[in-house]
Amino acid sequence: MKQVHLRMEEQLYAQFSEYANETNQSLQNCFRDAIAIYMTEIHKRNDLKKNEYTFIDLFAGIGGMRLAFQNVGAKCVYSNEWNKYSQQTYFANFGEQPDGDITKVNENTIPDHDILVAGFPCQPFSIAGVSKKKSLGKETGFKDKTQGTLFFDVCRIVNAKRPKAFLLENVKNLCSHDKGNTFKIIKESLEGLHYKIFYQVIDGQSYVPQHRERIIIVGFDTLRFGNNIDFSFDLTPKERKPKVKDILESTVDDKYTLSDKLWNYLQNYALKHKAAGNGFGYGIADINGVSRTLSARYYKDGSEILIAQEGKNPRRLTPRECARLQGFPDSFKIPVSDTQAYKQFGNSVVVPLMEDVASLIVNKLNGFNALEEDKYV
Incomplete structure (x- = not known):
């Protein structure tokens, strides 16, 4: 960490001091956050390239999903992550300060985007998370009033912004949690927003030397593309299995x-x-x-x-x-x-696996665009 000394007008200093007291933070953290947010806004002013897909990075962690989508040519226009240490790592690598508590974000203020990306919290559904919560007498899944209901924040943003597609990632146990009722609610919620969804449990060990099974959910807007949508997880992992x-x-x-x-x-x-x-x-x-x-x-x-x-x-x-x-x-x-x-x-994702899925989504959207153009030829 580097240190700098700042000079500022008394009125501005007083505003920082007041904010620090209201939020129970140190002045140092307030200054850092203000500079980080300023740099984020500068970064966002860069013009989008022609035909470049945009995406938002929710529950962003340290940016594994962002790396995946950037590697296939998409541009991030908004990120959200509440953990301050993850925010530090994210800023160090992308020069942007993610927004904070998603439950307090007005969905209408989020920039328009083509693809919504979210690795919503998995602890309410993971095998280890469920076991720990039960041992402490706490609720799991959607009954978890903190993390479990954050999925519905994804839904309200999807409903408000109508992205062309989304990619959601969670633990394998999401499928079986509460005898399948949890995943049934998720599936019905997304389909109720007029998206056709496709999902598959995929092990990352074909991309990295780690046994890591995760469910990946991909959805496409049926109001825009119709119901006759096909999508398959035709992945292309490395020929040589990593060790x-x-x-x-x-x-x-x-x-x-x-x-x-x-x-x-x-x-x-x-x-x-x-x-x-x-x-x-x-x-x-x-x-x-x-x-x-x-x-x-x-x-x-x-x-x-x-x-x-x-x-x-x-x-x-x-x-x-x-x-x-x-x-x-x-x-x-x-x-x-x-x-x-x-x-x-x-807590992160297998980046090359997600990059492969991101490529499939982008290719599918390119196909939709080609069909649209053919209508006017």
Whole structure:
């Protein structure tokens, strides 16, 4: 982090001070946010290229979806992410400060766009999230009054802005949650907005060396394109299946090696659950194969993906290795602590997989445009 000293008029300083007190923030954070928002507006003034598709990035995290769509030539015109650390990473890489709490955003103020992209929060539907909430006596799915209902914020924005298409991403368990009722509500809600939807559970391991199953939902506006819409997930993954060793750094700091205390704990924990007939425990990754799913809890102990070391305790992945495991380029900046980085990459998407889906959506829209042009030839 760099430091700068600012001079400003007393009236402007007083306004910042008042805002800082109202929002319970430090003056430093207020100044940073103001500059970030200003830079975002400058960035948005760039003219769109001819025939360039626009998209908005909701529940943007650190921008995995944005990378995917930018890589196929689309332009982001609005982003939204509430987590301040994710906002920092997003700004460091895209020069834009995402908007905040989506529940407080007036959908009519969001710029018009061709494609809505949203990886709406998965914790209310994930296997781990449901188990944790139940153990705490909390509601899950749509009964979760905080994260679970954020899907309906997607719906109100779709309804107001009528994008040509959308792409939604969530955990595989979304399909089976609450005996299928949750996904039934999602499907009926989207179809009720006059979109034809297509969905499929896809494992990212053909793109990165990680077993990561996610449901991908794609929709197209039937009011614009009619009901006779065909779409299939004809993906084109790499010919050579990636391996864990492909993402490992050549030199790794000793701080990523597990301490004797933590390593002994993980071994005893695994033995206890094995004796009880459970499958819980640490996972030593096969460097010539694929890893388990990287999760947001990786920062705690790294137990789901450990790398064996000769003559030493195993180690956890570095943040850069986690980035590679999700398909982020090495040019992607990581400006936050290791703890925050682990959370961010664990919550993100497999970028090359999403890029492949984004390409299919863009190609489909190009096909619709060609049909429109033929009408007037």
